[in-house]
Amino acid sequence: MLHTTGLVGPKERWIMVLLTAHPSTTTWQRSTGQVTKLAREVHLSGTS
Numbered sequence: 003m004l005h006t007t008g009l010v011g012p013k014e015r016w017i018m019v020l021l022t023a024h025p026s027t028t029t030w031q032r033s034t035g036q037v038t039k040l041a042r043e044v045h046l047s048g049t050s
Contacts, residue, residue: 004037010045018044 005021020041024033 004033006037006041008041011048016048020044 003021003023005019007017007019010016010018018041020037022033022037022040024036
């Protein structure tokens with residue numbers, strides 16, 4: 003299980019919170035890569 007939070011948008015107007023669950027067989031590197039990709043996609047979808 004991984005989670006991350008951050009401030010995004012103009013003047014850091016919004017709070018982004020991602021809570022994720024990954025199979026126990028998934029490596030730490032792969033899990034963090036997936037969370038980073040998801041955060042980027044969520045952020046970009048909110049700015050377009």
